[in-house]
Amino acid sequence: GIQVEQSPPDLILQEGANSTLRCNFSDSVNNLQWFHQNPWGQLINLFYIPSGTKQNGRLSATTVATERYSLLYISSSQTTDSGVYFCAVYSGAGSYQLTFGKGTKLSVIP
Amino acid sequence: DTEVTQTPKHLVMGMTNKKSLKCEQHMGHRAMYWYKQKAKKPPELMFVYSYEKLSINESVPSRFSPECPNSSLLNLHLHALQPEDSALYLCASSQSGTIGETQYFGPGTRLLVL
Numbered sequence: 149g150i151q152v153e154q155s156p157p158d159l160i161l162q163e164g165a166n167s168t169l170r171c172n173f174s175d176s177v178n179n180l181q182w183f184h185q186n187p188w189g190q191l192i193n194l195f196y197i198p199s200g201t202k203q204n205g206r207l208s209a210t211t212v213a214t215e216r217y218s219l220l221y222i223s224s225s226q227t228t229d230s231g232v233y234f235c236a237v238y239s240g241a242g243s244y245q246l247t248f249g250k251g252t253k254l255s256v257i258p
Numbered sequence: 259d260t261e262v263t264q265t266p267k268h269l270v271m272g273m274t275n276k277k278s279l280k281c282e283q284h285m286g287h288r289a290m291y292w293y294k295q296k297a298k299k300p301p302e303l304m305f306v307y308s309y310e311k312l313s314i315n316e317s318v319p320s321r322f323s324p325e326c327p328n329s330s331l332l333n334l335h336l337h338a339l340q341p342e343d344s345a346l347y348l349c350a351s352s353q354s355g356t357i358g359e360t361q362y363f364g365p366g367t368r369l370l371v372l
Contacts, residue, residue: 179358189346191301191363198358234300238357245316248300 154249171235179238264364281332281349289355293348308355
């Protein structure tokens with residue numbers, strides 16, 4: 149099956165700093181999503197980004213499918229950005245099975 | 259309204275109990291999902307309902323029984339669970355179940371099986 153690796157596993161930032169989270173995947177995919185789970189467990193679907201770049205406020209994501217990676221950029225981080233960021237890819241054509249990475253745990257300190 | 263609600267928030271049950279988890283959305287979505295998330299692990303998809311029909315069952319043990327009484331409501335019936343079933347159970351919904359749609363998640367039910 150598809151392998152999804154995220155780095156770094158843990159990241160501590162001072163409020164206001166920028167960061168880049170990386171997601172590598174082992175096979176060609178045409179569907180990739182980024183999620184954020186806050187410390188209380190609420191999961192939010194951030195981006196569906198099979199290729200190219202998307203931006204939403206202070207967050208943006210880029211996927212280079214041919215090189216099998218995606219990046220999530222967080223600018224001017226805030227304490228509310230803390231939590232775990234997951235990337236996930238769909239396992240096969242027409243499959244609902246999302247293969248998640250293990251996540252990057254982000255802690256933003258004031 | 260982009261809210262998915264789940265009840266109860268917390269549940270403690272014994273291995274011989276029968277209980278149900280409830281999920282509700284009023285966004286007019288026609289696809290609903292159950293995920294299981296163990297501590298410090300990513301979510302795992304359990305079931306997908308699309309237009310009130312079960313479309314995906316990811317080889318989940320029969321002690322978990324999903325039900326979709328109508329397009330707004332999704333239940334997960336639990337019976338004879340094991341301690342290793344203790345986890346956060348997340349419900350989500352999306353427009354129609356097309357891959358890549360934004361999924362809206364509920365806050366989850368934290369289940370402890372004793």
